[in-house]
Amino acid sequence: MSRPMDFRATTDHPVDAVYAAMSDRAILADRLERMGGPGAGILEYASDEQGCRYRIRHGIDEKDLPGVVKTFVGGGGITVERDETWRKAGDGYDGTVRVALPGMPAGADGTMRLEPAGAGTSFHVHCDITVRVPLIGGKIEETVAEQIKRLLAMETDYTLTRL
Template identity: 30%
Template sequence: MSRRLLHELTYDAPAADVAAMLADPEFRKEVCAAQRVTRSEVSVQRDGDHLEVVVDQWQHTAGVPSFAKKFVGEETNVIQAESWATPLLGDIVVTLPGKPGDIRGTARITESDGVTTETVDLTIKVGIPLIGGKLEELLRDLMTKALEAENTAGRAYLSR
């Protein structure tokens, strides 16, 4: 089984500005702060139009349901790796080192009438019998909240 997460982040800015924002390590650090991570490291590497972004972060697991707590502990490491083949299309892989689960998908940036939409389409898969589906739902909820925090941080960033 797996769960799909399809989420749109909208910005009142041109696509080129949104792409530049996503390539800015300072923006990625602002997103980590908005997501209330305990510590993080951001790496951004560019080669022409190709962009590699890695956000290695640690998050508290306060509020995580008891059935999941034994898998994630008090704090968990989340590594988000993005590979942007073009400024408008990227692959996303999110891993939780040492934990079960696989999150992968794409981010696509489109612009219409000065409004840019980043569409994130992820598949979340946890291969644990009996509770895998519950963990997938939990990860989908946590990823949705993380994307909402990123969208809020992005709107603030672009308004400066």
């Protein structure tokens, strides 16, 4: 079973400016350096006039993990790899996201949308989070969903400050 997670944010900045900031390699690299954790970085990056695709790595130190996740991973932190793809779609941008935790029976798949909202932009992410662990998988999915929302809020705030 999986757990759905939705994140929404709005800004007064126009949709093309938000997309440009979100897909800018230098901003992405700086964001990962500041908040990506141990071993964070850009693993792959490609961009053209049609859109962009990148794969990034986050590291989360054991001390920063919620209690229920610590019991699941044992000693040490975790590595999170995230693939994102963005494409122009009408007056906005559509994206996909895939999250993997190498060596762990957990991950997430989802969609993203940047679209005009008045003179500004609405950003929406929908993910289905799956943790394949008997008995406690649902609790871990719930905790991971909250952590993803927190991370998305921090990343969005950081990116918007760069505009």
